Amino acid sequence: MNITARILALFALLLCLPALVDTAKATSPKGKDTPSFAQILSESKGSEWRRPDPDNLLVMRLAAGRLVMELAPDYAPLHVANIRTLVRERYFDGLAIVRVQDDFVAQWDDPEGDDGGDKRKMRSLGSAKATLPPEFTRPIAASLPWVRLPDGDVYAPEVGFSDDFPAARDPAANETWLIHCYGTLAISRDNPPDSGNGSGLYVAIGQPPRRLDRNLTIVGRVLEGMDQLSALPRGHGPLGFYADPEHRAPILDIRVAADLPRMQQPNIEILRTNSPTFQRLLDASRNRHDAFYATPPGKVDICAVSAPVRDVSPP
Amino acid sequence: MNITARILALFALLLCLPALVDTAKATSPKGKDTPSFAQILSESKGSEWRRPDPDNLLVMRLAAGRLVMELAPDYAPLHVANIRTLVRERYFDGLAIVRVQDDFVAQWDDPEGDDGGDKRKMRSLGSAKATLPPEFTRPIAASLPWVRLPDGDVYAPEVGFSDDFPAARDPAANETWLIHCYGTLAISRDNPPDSGNGSGLYVAIGQPPRRLDRNLTIVGRVLEGMDQLSALPRGHGPLGFYADPEHRAPILDIRVAADLPRMQQPNIEILRTNSPTFQRLLDASRNRHDAFYATPPGKVDICAVSAPVRDVSPP
Numbered sequence: 001m002n003i004t005a006r007i008l009a010l011f012a013l014l015l016c017l018p019a020l021v022d023t024a025k026a027t028s029p030k031g032k033d034t035p036s037f038a039q040i041l042s043e044s045k046g047s048e049w050r051r052p053d054p055d056n057l058l059v060m061r062l063a064a065g066r067l068v069m070e071l072a073p074d075y076a077p078l079h080v081a082n083i084r085t086l087v088r089e090r091y092f093d094g095l096a097i098v099r100v101q102d103d104f105v106a107q108w109d110d111p112e113g114d115d116g117g118d119k120r121k122m123r124s125l126g127s128a129k130a131t132l133p134p135e136f137t138r139p140i141a142a143s144l145p146w147v148r149l150p151d152g153d154v155y156a157p158e159v160g161f162s163d164d165f166p167a168a169r170d171p172a173a174n175e176t177w178l179i180h181c182y183g184t185l186a187i188s189r190d191n192p193p194d195s196g197n198g199s200g201l202y203v204a205i206g207q208p209p210r211r212l213d214r215n216l217t218i219v220g221r222v223l224e225g226m227d228q229l230s231a232l233p234r235g236h237g238p239l240g241f242y243a244d245p246e247h248r249a250p251i252l253d254i255r256v257a258a259d260l261p262r263m264q265q266p267n268i269e270i271l272r273t274n275s276p277t278f279q280r281l282l283d284a285s286r287n288r289h290d291a292f293y294a295t296p297p298g299k300v301d302i303c304a305v306s307a308p309v310r311d312v313s314p315p
Numbered sequence: 316m317n318i319t320a321r322i323l324a325l326f327a328l329l330l331c332l333p334a335l336v337d338t339a340k341a342t343s344p345k346g347k348d349t350p351s352f353a354q355i356l357s358e359s360k361g362s363e364w365r366r367p368d369p370d371n372l373l374v375m376r377l378a379a380g381r382l383v384m385e386l387a388p389d390y391a392p393l394h395v396a397n398i399r400t401l402v403r404e405r406y407f408d409g410l411a412i413v414r415v416q417d418d419f420v421a422q423w424d425d426p427e428g429d430d431g432g433d434k435r436k437m438r439s440l441g442s443a444k445a446t447l448p449p450e451f452t453r454p455i456a457a458s459l460p461w462v463r464l465p466d467g468d469v470y471a472p473e474v475g476f477s478d479d480f481p482a483a484r485d486p487a488a489n490e491t492w493l494i495h496c497y498g499t500l501a502i503s504r505d506n507p508p509d510s511g512n513g514s515g516l517y518v519a520i521g522q523p524p525r526r527l528d529r530n531l532t533i534v535g536r537v538l539e540g541m542d543q544l545s546a547l548p549r550g551h552g553p554l555g556f557y558a559d560p561e562h563r564a565p566i567l568d569i570r571v572a573a574d575l576p577r578m579q580q581p582n583i584e585i586l587r588t589n590s591p592t593f594q595r596l597l598d599a600s601r602n603r604h605d606a607f608y609a610t611p612p613g614k615v616d617i618c619a620v621s622a623p624v625r626d627v628s629p630p
Contacts, residue, residue, distance in 0.1 A: 154468065155612055182418050206545075292506050299470050
């Protein structure tokens with residue numbers, strides 16, 4: 001690769017198992033230390049990374065910066081198609097983040113559809129569908145990749161990665177589903193299971209809200225820009241909605257990356273979770289031992305290490 | 316109780332298993348629905364709540380508001396004593412939150428001791444100790460209460476609550492320790508295990524950083540005001556330190572509640588984790604079934620439900 005591979009600052013930070021030190025100087029013999037995530041990633045091969053399909057990338061612009069999200073059409077084909085339609089018909093442009101509930105979610109939708117809004121003023125969904133069958137789980141299938149994480153899980157019989165998203169399986173029920181970790185993107189809805197259509201979306205910004213698994217349709221995850229959501233002021237209305245509309249964070253626009261001029265498309269790659277390098281990252285997390293860490297955790301939770309993302313823009 | 320018991324907004328939100336709905340109207344038969352956390356708490360008895368010892372409460376004032384933290388002297392007696400000394404000698408007043416790393420921690424200390432600071436200008440620790448033996452784990456003892464959570468855990472042989480803090484045990488090793496969940500308060504340090512003294516503290520603001528368990532000394536948890544930390548702008552220097560000192564969030568002061576005038580002391584109570592009401596909350600989380608939730612999670616993670624806190628101030 002003769003392009004400069006710069007690991008995205010956010011994910012480098014997320015992944016470096018950072019030491020809580022002021023001055024991180026290793027004092028034990030260097031050869032015996034668990035390598036850092038940055039070190040492991042620097043030794044990866046180009047073929048271990050994939051460039052996400054730009055038709056599966058959403059780019060959302062807020063006043064403070066950009067978010068990039070990857071969609072999961074293998075798990076939520078109907079919802080992903082509906083979101084693409086909404087985006088392409090400019091449904092979200094000028095809407096806002098309407099809800100930020102601490103340790104839970106940031107959510108955006110048409111505020112006129114929320115409590116206190118005027119439903120008569122709601123935006124038209126255009127040619128998008130108003131109701132969709134829920135896509136909470138799918139049958140296990142050979143077409144759905146599976147990289148099992150053997151460390152166990154409190155909530156599901158099996159956990160692992162599918163299309164590099166955190167996921168779970170129940171072989172006895174022949175079901176698989178994406179799960180809620182930090183950065184998971186999913187569909188908000190009303191009580192009826194088919195009332196979600198993608199016009200309202202949320203991202204998990206705190207501890208993994210795993211109790212939501214199999215009750216909501218997960219459509220992807222945030223690859224870049226999480227702190228555009230996680231550092232927003234919390235809402236103090238019911239459920240963390242902003243009581244004062246002035247506090248909402250406006251969405252300038254959302255685009256499918258494939259529809260952007262080439263120069264504006266995210267130039268990123270994702271480390272394949274079935275790669276030797278990703279397995280090395282998991283092992284380094286389980287068995288970390290260095291000048292700072294004396295007691296390795298032994299295990300790694302499915303939400304604790306996500307597939308790294310790197311910027312491969314020319315310098 | 317003839318005082319008005321008002322559940323703190325923050326913890327009510329944290330605990331209500333909030334529905335991701337615009338208009339949360341239950342449509343299924345009311346009697347069959349899992350009761351909400353608010354409903355369960357409203358049926359609690361006064362004796363199920365305890366008033367924390369004001370000598371174990373820290374009150375930190377930031378420009379935006381107040382944080383209240385409960386210390387855990389049963390688990391970190393030496394560090395708790397040193398923190399009380401530092402607080403009583405006004406060590407922290409005028410210092411700042413120096414680091415906010417997304418999905419990880421917010422940390423405060425003397426910036427002159429951090430990279431880029433001038434160590435010659437560091438504040439004196441006064442009569443506090445500069446080094447302390449690490450208090451990463453303790454022997455299991457009858458004097459340490461234990462409310463086991465039977466749902467299992469990825470990282471520890473047993474998890475549960477002790478003094479109403481989330482905790483773990485390894486009976487084979489005869490060890491117990493407090494664990495890292497959202498809101499956990501702990502001691503930052505350099506590489507030597509005895510280099511923490513309480514002059515640098517951090518709070519977990521994202522997914523539970525369980526890999527830190529048994530490698531750092533946990534001294535308590537945040538009871539009130541988490542969003543004063545979690546919504547701070549993220550630092551973009553190495554490890555999430557603020558590259559620009561201007562971005563730091565100044566600490567007006569930290570006090571031990573017992574030292575404050577009675578009217579300024581937090582007027583709060585904590586639900587005992589060995590109470591029937593707390594067990595009802597856990598069951599409601601495991602078995603939630605109502606108009607919105609069709610598939611209960613079946614289990615509850617140790618970090619997913621924390622001991623509720625309520626404000627018992629007179630109206």
